[in-house]
Amino acid sequence: MKLMVWRDGQGAEHPVTNARDWQQRREHILANMELVMGPAPAADRRVPLDVQVVQTEELPTLTRKKITYAATKDYRVPAYLLIPHSALRTPQSKLPAMLCLHGTSGSRGRTAGLGADYPRYTLELAERGYVTIAPDYTLLGENQADPTAAGFASGTMMGIWSHSRAVDLLQSLPEVDPERIGCAGVSLGGHNSLFVGVFDPRLKVMVSSSGFDSFHDYKGGDLSGWCQPRYMMRIQDVYGKDPKKMPFDFPEVLAALAPRHLYVHAPLDDSNFRVESAKRCVEAAAQVYKLLGVADRIVAVYPPGKHGYPIEAREASYRFIDAALKNCHNFSSK
Numbered sequence: 001m002k003l004m005v006w007r008d009g010q011g012a013e014h015p016v017t018n019a020r021d022w023q024q025r026r027e028h029i030l031a032n033m034e035l036v037m038g039p040a041p042a043a044d045r046r047v048p049l050d051v052q053v054v055q056t057e058e059l060p061t062l063t064r065k066k067i068t069y070a071a072t073k074d075y076r077v078p079a080y081l082l083i084p085h086s087a088l089r090t091p092q093s094k095l096p097a098m099l100c101l102h103g104t105s106g107s108r109g110r111t112a113g114l115g116a117d118y119p120r121y122t123l124e125l126a127e128r129g130y131v132t133i134a135p136d137y138t139l140l141g142e143n144q145a146d147p148t149a150a151g152f153a154s155g156t157m158m159g160i161w162s163h164s165r166a167v168d169l170l171q172s173l174p175e176v177d178p179e180r181i182g183c184a185g186v187s188l189g190g191h192n193s194l195f196v197g198v199f200d201p202r203l204k205v206m207v208s209s210s211g212f213d214s215f216h217d218y219k220g221g222d223l224s225g226w227c228q229p230r231y232m233m234r235i236q237d238v239y240g241k242d243p244k245k246m247p248f249d250f251p252e253v254l255a256a257l258a259p260r261h262l263y264v265h266a267p268l269d270d271s272n273f274r275v276e277s278a279k280r281c282v283e284a285a286a287q288v289y290k291l292l293g294v295a296d297r298i299v300a301v302y303p304p305g306k307h308g309y310p311i312e313a314r315e316a317s318y319r320f321i322d323a324a325l326k327n328c329h330n331f332s333s334k
Contacts, residue, residue: 001249001251001252003016003025003251003252003255003284003285003287003288004016004025004287004288005025006021006022006024006025006028007028016288016291017291018291019291019292022258022288022291022292026255026256029198029248029252029253029255029256030198030199030256032247032248032252033195033198033247033248033253034157035234035238035247035248036154036232036234036235036238036239036246036247036248037153037154037156037157037160037195037232037234038152038153038154038157038234039153039157040157040160040161040199041072041151041152041157041161045072045073045151045161046165046168047070047072047073048070049069049070049165049168049169049172050069050070050076051067051068051069051169052067052068052069052076053065053066053067054066054067054068059113061084061085061086061126061127062082062083062084062085062126062127063082063083063085064080064081064082064112064113064123064126065080065081065082065083066078066079066080066109067079067080067081069165069166069169070165071150071161071162071165072150072151072161074145074149074150074151075145075150076145077135077136077143077162077165077166078108078135078136078141078142078143079108079133079134079135079136079166079169080108080109080111080112080122080133080134081131081132081133081169082112082122082123082126082131082132082133082134083126083131083173083175084126084127084129084130084131086129087131087175094174094175094176094177094180095129095130095131095175095176095177095180096129096130096131096176096177096180096181096182096325096326097130097131097132097133097170097173097176097177097180097181097182098122098125098130098131098132098133098181098182098183098184098321099132099133099134099135099163099166099167099170099181099182099183099184099193099196099203100112100121100122100125100132100133100134100183100184100185100189101134101135101137101163101183101184101185101188101189101190101192101193101196102134102136102137102140102141102185102186102188102189103185103186103187103188103189103190103210104140104187104188105118105187108122108134108135108136108141109134109141111123111134112132112134119186119308119309119310119311119314121184121186121309121314122134124314124318125184125318125321128318128322129326130321130325131170131173131175131176133166133169133170135162135163135166137159137162137188137189137192137230138155138156138158138159138162138230139155139229139230140230143162145158146229147229147230148229153234154231154232154233154234155228155229155230155231155232156192156195156230156231156232159192159195159196159230160192160195160196160199160200163183163192163196163200164196164199164200167181167196167200167202167203171202178202179204180204180325180326181202181203181204181325182203182204182205182206182207182261182321182324182325183196183197183203183205183206183207184206184207184208184209184317184321185207185208185209185211186209186210186211186308186309187209187210187211187272187307187308187309188211189209189211190208190209190210190211190212191208191211191212191250191253193206193207193208193211194206194208194211194212194250194253194254194257195253197257197260197262198253198256198257201260203260204260204261204324204325205260205261205262205263205320205321205324205325206257206260206261206262206263207262207263207264207265207317207320207321208262208263208264208265209264209265209308209309209313209314209317210265210266210267210270210272210273210307210308210309211264211273212250212253212273212278212281213250213273213274213275213277213278213281214243214249214250214251214277214280214281215243215246215249215250216243216244216249216277217274217276217277218243218273218274218277221243222241223235223236223241223242223243223246224236224241227241249281250278250281251280251281251284251285254281254282254284254285254298255284255285255287255288255289257285258285258288258289258292258294258297258298259289259292259293259294259297260297261297261298261320261324262285262297262298262299263299263300263317263320263321264278264282264298264299264300264301265300265301265303265309265313265316265317266278266279266282266300266301266302267302267303267304267305267306267307267308267313268302268303268304268305269304269305269306269307270305270306270307271306271307272307273307275302278300278302279300279302282298282300285298286298299320301313301316
């Protein structure tokens with residue numbers, strides 16, 4: 001994988017030396033991701049959100065709503081929406097917002113504070129002054145709509161679309177500043193925050209905890225874990241689970257987020273994703289951030305610990321999010 005090279009229509013290679021070159025390369029990355037995930041839906045699949053409130057709970061500092069919203073005409077997404085009470089006290093001052101994506105062992109409710117022993121970042125970010133939304137991922141929790149029946153080539157692309165529609169929902173709220181929205185997640189949510197960030201430029205900051213390594217390094221090159229209906233079956237059916245045949249990898253995914261803010265938490269003893277591989281991915285992507293003059297916008301930490309998103313890691317990432325979305329007088333996504 002040659003990150004800093006783009007190919008013209010005749011297949012000739014050219015070095016990436018400026019922002020225009022990088023835009024060419026980025027377009028190729030998105031096209032290659034779609035080869036594996038299937039095409040991103042056309043804009044005409046955006047139906048009215050038709051938000052339905054299932055349950056409302058008043059907590060000391062916020063309102064927690066169990067909701068569903070229409071992603072397409074074919075399926076609805078269950079989610080929790082948390083709105084800080086500060087939005088009611090100062091309605092003229094709009095709040096930043098965060099899309100919060102759960103891991104395979106979690107659910108939207110557990111991140112929103114329902115249930116013990118799981119990172120409660122949907123709740124904690126709301127307590128910190130963000131409007132937060134936590135949808136259930138494809139074929140997990142209460143989101144059991146079949147990707148194929150809903151018109152998607154992969155569970156991953158269905159997830160990207162569901163999450164992008166959650167951004168639509170956040171932008172529709174009177175409490176939310178539509179220009180200050182980010183995304184965070186752990187494990188499954190850690191790579192899904194990257195995937196939706198690549199395809200949805202409205203997200204200004206992405207946080208990935210325990211979320212990735214290179215396909216070449218994942219489980220010694222055995223990509224079986226990625227070959228499930230909720231992920232990308234084309235990895236098996238088209239690419240034979242061979243990392244060498246994959247048309248994209250995580251250094252490209254990370255780089256495609258530039259020049260927006262990116263925070264990576266990759267613990268040293270992660271049994272799912274190899275930290276040395278994650279480091280190489282970040283170091284490769286950092287070349288693009290440097291090229292675009294925003295080297296300080298990609299931050300990665302590699303502390304002791306196992307696969308997960310412990311409180312000290314969450315608090316560090318919240319400070320990064322605050323700097324990007326709350327103290328954003330110096331922020332530009334251009």
